[in-house]
Amino acid sequence: xxxxxxxxxxxxxxxxxxxxxxxxxxxxxxxxxxxxxxxxxxxxxxxxxxxxxxxxxxxxxxxxxxxxxxxxxxxxxxxxxxxxxxxxxxxxxxxxxxxxxxxxxxxxxxxxxxxxxxxxxxxxxxxxxxxxxxxxxxxxxxxxxxxxxxxxxxxxxxxxxxxxxxxxxxxxxxxxxxxxxxxxxxxxxxxxxxxxxxxxxxxxxxxxxxxxxxxxxxxxxxxxxxxxxxxxxxxxxxxxxxxxxxxxxxxxxxxxxxxxxxxxxxxxxxxxxxxxxxxxxxxxxxxxxxxxxxxxxxxxxxxxxxxxxxxxxxxxxxxxxxxxxxxxxxxxxxxxxxxxxxxxxxxxxxxxxxxxxxxxxxxxxxxxxxxxxxxxxxxxxxxxxxxxxxxxxxxxxxxxxxxxxxxxxxxxxxxxxxxxxxxxxxxxxxxxxxxxxxxxxxxxxxxxxxxxxx
Amino acid sequence: xxxxxxxxxxxxxxxxxxxxxxxxxxxxxxxxxxxxxxxxxxxxxxxxxxxxxxxxxxxxxxxxxxxxxxxxxxxxxxxxxxxxxxxxxxxxxxxxxxxxxxxxxxxxxxxxxxxxxxxxxxxxxxxxxxxxxxxxxxxxxxxxxxxxxxxxxxxxxxxxxxxxxxxxxxxxxxxxxxxxxxxxxxxxxxxxxxxxxxxxxxxxxxxxxxxxxxxxxxxxxxxxxxxxxxxxxxxxxxxxxxxxxxxxxxxxxxxxxxxxxxxxxxxxxxxxxxxxxxxxxxxxxxxxxxxxxxxxxxxxxxxxxxxxxxxxxxxxxxxxxxxxxxxxxxxxxxxxxxxxxxxxxxxxxxxxxxxxxxxxxxxxxxxxxxxxxxxxxxxxxxxxxxxxxxxxxxxxxxxxxxxxxxxxxxxxxxxxxxxxxxxxxxxxxxxxxxxxxxxxxxxxxxxxxxxxxxxxxxxxxxxxxxxxxxxxxxxxxxxxxxxxxxxxxxxxxxxxxxxxxxxxxxxxxxxxxxxxxxxxxxx
Numbered sequence: 001x002x003x004x005x006x007x008x009x010x011x012x013x014x015x016x017x018x019x020x021x022x023x024x025x026x027x028x029x030x031x032x033x034x035x036x037x038x039x040x041x042x043x044x045x046x047x048x049x050x051x052x053x054x055x056x057x058x059x060x061x062x063x064x065x066x067x068x069x070x071x072x073x074x075x076x077x078x079x080x081x082x083x084x085x086x087x088x089x090x091x092x093x094x095x096x097x098x099x100x101x102x103x104x105x106x107x108x109x110x111x112x113x114x115x116x117x118x119x120x121x122x123x124x125x126x127x128x129x130x131x132x133x134x135x136x137x138x139x140x141x142x143x144x145x146x147x148x149x150x151x152x153x154x155x156x157x158x159x160x161x162x163x164x165x166x167x168x169x170x171x172x173x174x175x176x177x178x179x180x181x182x183x184x185x186x187x188x189x190x191x192x193x194x195x196x197x198x199x200x201x202x203x204x205x206x207x208x209x210x211x212x213x214x215x216x217x218x219x220x221x222x223x224x225x226x227x228x229x230x231x232x233x234x235x236x237x238x239x240x241x242x243x244x245x246x247x248x249x250x251x252x253x254x255x256x257x258x259x260x261x262x263x264x265x266x267x268x269x270x271x272x273x274x275x276x277x278x279x280x281x282x283x284x285x286x287x288x289x290x291x292x293x294x295x296x297x298x299x300x301x302x303x304x305x306x307x308x309x310x311x312x313x314x315x316x317x318x319x320x321x322x323x324x325x326x327x328x329x330x331x332x333x334x335x336x337x338x339x340x341x342x343x344x345x346x347x348x349x350x351x352x353x354x355x356x357x358x359x360x361x362x363x364x365x366x367x368x369x370x371x372x373x374x375x376x377x378x379x380x381x382x383x384x385x386x387x388x389x390x391x392x393x394x395x396x397x398x399x400x401x402x403x404x405x406x407x408x409x410x411x412x413x414x415x416x417x418x419x420x421x422x423x424x425x426x427x428x429x430x431x432x433x434x435x436x437x438x439x440x441x442x443x444x445x446x447x448x449x450x451x452x453x454x
Numbered sequence: 455x456x457x458x459x460x461x462x463x464x465x466x467x468x469x470x471x472x473x474x475x476x477x478x479x480x481x482x483x484x485x486x487x488x489x490x491x492x493x494x495x496x497x498x499x500x501x502x503x504x505x506x507x508x509x510x511x512x513x514x515x516x517x518x519x520x521x522x523x524x525x526x527x528x529x530x531x532x533x534x535x536x537x538x539x540x541x542x543x544x545x546x547x548x549x550x551x552x553x554x555x556x557x558x559x560x561x562x563x564x565x566x567x568x569x570x571x572x573x574x575x576x577x578x579x580x581x582x583x584x585x586x587x588x589x590x591x592x593x594x595x596x597x598x599x600x601x602x603x604x605x606x607x608x609x610x611x612x613x614x615x616x617x618x619x620x621x622x623x624x625x626x627x628x629x630x631x632x633x634x635x636x637x638x639x640x641x642x643x644x645x646x647x648x649x650x651x652x653x654x655x656x657x658x659x660x661x662x663x664x665x666x667x668x669x670x671x672x673x674x675x676x677x678x679x680x681x682x683x684x685x686x687x688x689x690x691x692x693x694x695x696x697x698x699x700x701x702x703x704x705x706x707x708x709x710x711x712x713x714x715x716x717x718x719x720x721x722x723x724x725x726x727x728x729x730x731x732x733x734x735x736x737x738x739x740x741x742x743x744x745x746x747x748x749x750x751x752x753x754x755x756x757x758x759x760x761x762x763x764x765x766x767x768x769x770x771x772x773x774x775x776x777x778x779x780x781x782x783x784x785x786x787x788x789x790x791x792x793x794x795x796x797x798x799x800x801x802x803x804x805x806x807x808x809x810x811x812x813x814x815x816x817x818x819x820x821x822x823x824x825x826x827x828x829x830x831x832x833x834x835x836x837x838x839x840x841x842x843x844x845x846x847x848x849x850x851x852x853x854x855x856x857x858x859x860x861x862x863x864x865x866x867x868x869x870x871x872x873x874x875x876x877x878x879x880x881x882x883x884x885x886x887x888x889x890x891x892x893x894x895x896x897x898x899x900x901x902x903x904x905x906x907x908x909x910x911x912x913x914x915x916x917x918x919x920x921x922x923x924x925x926x927x928x929x930x931x932x933x934x935x936x937x938x939x940x941x942x943x944x945x946x947x948x949x950x951x952x953x954x955x956x957x958x959x960x961x962x963x964x965x966x967x968x969x970x971x972x973x974x975x976x977x
Contacts, residue, residue, distance in 0.1 A: 023519025047495025
């Protein structure tokens with residue numbers, strides 16, 4: 001498996017091998033699926049849309065709907081105006097969404113399609129909406145696409161009525177439906193009235209009813225997005241994903257904003273709850289204190305098996321930073337931490353974590369790929385690999401226990417229904433990680449050392 | 455049931471089967487803007503055909519997405535190199551788009567040549583949408599690479615917008631031809647003798663056994679069977695042409711076939727190779743499942759091409775016939791009827807009576823073995839209604855026949871890229887009221903599956919969740935199949951998969967079935 005990977009690391013400037021990122025449009029598509037009765041629309045070639053839908057379907061095991069402008073040779077010469085006009089008409093006629101969220105592709109960006117003016121000139125049926133954002137695939141990663149689409153919605157729809165609605169806007173970042181449900185539960189328990197944007201729960205974890213709903217019951221409504229400008233404040237969970245959306249609300253509508261870490265692990269969840277407490281002025285309910293206590297109890301019970309075990313983490317910046325923090329809380333050493341997204345803030349944030357826990361000899365890199373990671377592991381191995389499905393080849397090649405988390409996870413079921421955020425999410429991750437380490441311990445132990453009780 | 459509107463532009467792409475000759479049926483067209491089409495693009499077509507070439511370095515020249523999405527997706531297995539399971543790309547950035555990406559591509563190839571071990575023999579460079587627009591001259595970069603390093607570097611100009619997935623297949627076929635051309639035997643040369651140590655399979659069923667083992671079908675498989683390399687080399691080497699008593703092998707050719715249009719999903723190529731070994735037909739190159747540079751360049755010496763996936767490889771077969779004088783036959787190894795017919799057809803086409811006789815005996819024996827399986831499951835499946843939505847028309851035809859063998863009826867059949875003549879065949883073998891769709895979208899699939907009360911859908915990754923949401927069973931007959939569905943082994947797997955999904959206990963928990971059961975109980 002992966003016989004190509006050698007120990008000798010040669011610096012690459014032009015060649016990307018085994019990427020740890022995807023392109024912007026898929027992020028825009030996932031974001032748009034978190035809006036109620038919304039049809040995401042890919043303004044580009046047919047393949048883009050098909051690939052994005054496929055990867056989303058494979059991760060969520062759900063239908064992921066989206067339409068495409070289906071560019072042709074002619075479009076690439078004469079521009080995509082007539083394609084988008086036809087597409088919007090067809091989509092409203094046939095699929096009847098409330099809103100179409102258009103994102104661009106490398107192709108439509110390069111031929112210079114001006115979607116803003118196309119949409120302005122369009123015949124849009126009464127009560128229906130079309131919004132857009134620019135998602136050039138050659139800038140950033142799928143994470144940029146995700147927040148660019150958020151800003152697309154907000155640029156078109158947000159208003160300020162002059163009266164504050166008293167709600168807190170929560171930007172959850174790119175997380176699974178299981179995480180969204182947990183974030184909303186925590187907010188409700190803390191007595192904070194929120195607008196969660198976007199919100200794929202209900203849409204990408206729809207229950208089996210025997211009926212196919214093109215727009216399942218879920219997603220942030222257009223009215224809720226409009227009301228974001230009237231919110232009392234906004235909390236961005238994930239500093240890298242949400243920096244620009246939070247700034248937008250601050251600058252455009254003077255909504256005071258705060259960036260927090262993705263609430264993964266003890267400390268980052270504590271920080272999130274303290275912020276919620278600050279908003280609602282309510283005491284943390286005892287049931288949440290119990291959850292926290294259970295998590296700390298679990299960390300204590302299992303610490304002998306995790307202490308100074310080396311782990312390599314990879315995936316999207318905010319998720320990986322949160323998981324790194326949790327690993328450090330477990331006593332693990334995050335030997336290698338990478339993201340494919342080119343954001344240097346990621347390295348700064350993770351280095352701060354290394355310092356806080358005096359973790360030595362650890363490496364962090366943004367804009368990295370899995371070939372880098374694999375080569376490092378060949379030079380100095382780790383005890384655990386934690387990341388997306390694309391790590392499975394490395395795990396097999398190097399015989400390393402592997403725990404899946406992040407996006408995409410293409411080869412397991414049920415994971416999107418469960419959280420990794422909050423104390424409950426942390427309990428779930430600690431169980432998964434210790435299970436993986438202890439299963440390995442038992443596999444490798446001799447008959448004499450093999451015990452019933454651990 | 456709620457009747458959805460059908461897009462006006464799509465009305466000619468939907469037919470009710472059995473009637474007419476298919477004239478006026480609109481297929482082989484671009485998708486309609488705004489339709490939620492299940493189709494991919496030109497690049498995707500080229501990529502899926504070439505990706506299974508195991509020891510090639512496939513460099514995707516474009517922004518990262520096109521490389522990410524096609525990284526190790528096909529499920530094509532390899533008995534040798536695993537280079538093709540890595541993802542290589544130039545990950546183009548904004549400055550590259552502004553100033554041109556050719557320099558970065560050249561640098562990427564240089565870095566690859568500097569670092570890669572084994573040293574590349576063959577590189578494919580794929581141009582994606584944006585490269586088509588900014589005009590990077592990837593042909594020049596490839597030419598320079600060939601000169602500088604003395605390797606093959608083949609450009610595949612596959613901007614996604616330049617047609618449909620079928621055009622991508624054609625581009626891939628052209629790339630393969632490009633690779634083969636320097637190796638076409640000259641007309642004056644003698645029939646090729648198999649090089650020493652180059653095993654040419656003859657007789658015996660050992661190959662078949664290895665094939666089924668290699669795909670992990672049977673329990674108690676010996677450890678070594680996981681490595682399928684044995685399949686190719688069963689039996690003793692025989693001089694080329696020697697397998698053919700009295701059969702004249704053309705100059706420069708040898709007695710043996712190339713298998714085109716099989717991608718070794720779940721090890722299906724190994725099954726087919728096993729059958730060929732069993733009846734004494736040497737396989738020279740496989741295109742492209744489990745193929746390698748060294749094998750592909752021998753392909754021009756074959757005396758016959760057999761074509762499994764017609765959609766992707768007929769163009770290649772026709773070109774090889776024109777340029778290299780290799781005739782071809784279309785085959786399908788899906789279902790008893792088509793598998794048996796195909797093995798016999800290939801044997802007969804080679805013109806060796808011994809081989810033909812062995813083929814007949816072989817299919818008789820193997821189909822007799824598989825019939826009990828069909829008979830066993832038939833009562834559980836008889837009368838059930840199937841919907842088919844697959845890539846090519848030829849596979850759809852095989853599937854309709856396979857369902858017929860099981861006593862099931864095909865009520866909806868659609869393809870992404872079926873050809874007119876294939877739709878004609880489909881029209882002639884389905885029920886008069888079967889719905890036929892070209893490039894269907896989810897709304898249409900849903901409408902017709904519900905209207906026709908399909909019990910199972912056979913499709914690909916994007917159709918699976920749709921079927922499940924509708925409470926309809928599902929069988930993946932695309933890239934995500936995990937058990938081989940080809941050949942006699944595949945019949946066993948197919949029948950079991952269909953049965954497992956249709957008769958799973960999970961359906962009992964569906965509201966609509968609970969209501970049905972209650973109604974039945976009350977009656």
